[in-house]
Amino acid sequence: xxxxxxxxxxxxxxxxNFAPMGVVWGDDFMTVRPFRDTNTCRNxxxxxxxxANISDDILAYVQCALYDAVLPNFPAKAVPGxxxxxxxxxxxxxxxxxxxxxxxxxxxCRVLFEGKQKDFLGFRRAAxxxxxxxxxxxxxxxxxxxxVADRLRHYREIVEKTGDENDRQxxxxxxxxxxxxxx
Numbered sequence: 001x002x003x004x005x006x007x008x009x010x011x012x013x014x015x016x017n018f019a020p021m022g023v024v025w026g027d028d029f030m031t032v033r034p035f036r037d038t039n040t041c042r043n044x045x046x047x048x049x050x051x052a053n054i055s056d057d058i059l060a061y062v063q064c065a066l067y068d069a070v071l072p073n074f075p076a077k078a079v080p081g082x083x084x085x086x087x088x089x090x091x092x093x094x095x096x097x098x099x100x101x102x103x104x105x106x107x108x109c110r111v112l113f114e115g116k117q118k119d120f121l122g123f124r125r126a127a128x129x130x131x132x133x134x135x136x137x138x139x140x141x142x143x144x145x146x147x148v149a150d151r152l153r154h155y156r157e158i159v160e161k162t163g164d165e166n167d168r169q170x171x172x173x174x175x176x177x178x179x180x181x182x183x
Contacts, residue, residue: 001025004131005052006064007032008073008082009043016082017043018064018071020134023052030093032107033100041105048095049079050109053087054120058127059170060086065134066177078113088120126163126171129155133174140181148178 007021017039024031030052034041044050055061063069073082079092093109100106123131133155136148152175159171 003052003054004061006055006060006071006084006087007034007040008051008053008071008084009040009049010047010081011039011043012046014080016070016073018053018060018069018073018084020061020065020131021052028111030091030109030111032093032109033104034107035103036100036105037103041107044095044107044109045098045105047080049076049081050093050095051076051079051081051083052091052093053084054089055084055087056120056123056127057084057086057166058123058130059166059173060084061131062134062170062173066137066173076113077115083115088118089114089116091115124162124164124167126159126161126167129158130163130167130170130174133171137174137178140178152178 002022003025004022006018008016008018010016019040060071064071072085076083076092083090091111092113094112095107096110097108098105133152136151159167
């Protein structure tokens with residue numbers, strides 16, 4: 001099962017990086033499959049540690065996916081790393097093997113610590129639409145702009161119908177990103 005997280009790592013100089021990342025979730029292990037040319041992949045391979053943050057803050061997903069935001073954070077408990085302040089729960093992990101083919105690495109990690117700040121109640125339809133729109137925006141190079149624009153119109157209808165102000169703000173950031181880079 002793949003769980004959407006905000007995955008945080010530190011580079012060798014100790015600077016944090018946050019990136020939305022679907023991870024293969026297990027009880028004591030997880031597999032992270034980042035593209036090889038990402039900071040997440042480089043940092044996890046070089047330091048051997050990361051944190052999988054489970055959050056209901058849809059705006060944070062968009063900010064780190066499209067705008068490389070360094071989210072507010074606090075130090076991890078068991079690994080050299082940081083935890084996103086807005087996380088519901090998190091898992092601190094240590095890399096124990098790596099493989100993969102082509103553009104993606106397959107990084108197997110052992111869970112060393114689990115923390116929790118609050119319950120995760122789940123996403124509303126609007127938040128799911130924003131996540132899908134953000135994923136689409138990160139892959140603009142692979143899609144025809146007319147198809148992207150059509151899908152964004154569909155996602156906007158869902159956000160306008162079922163979302164709150166935070167969802168609308170997050171969707172607007174996705175829309176602005178696509179407008180600036182898509183044509």
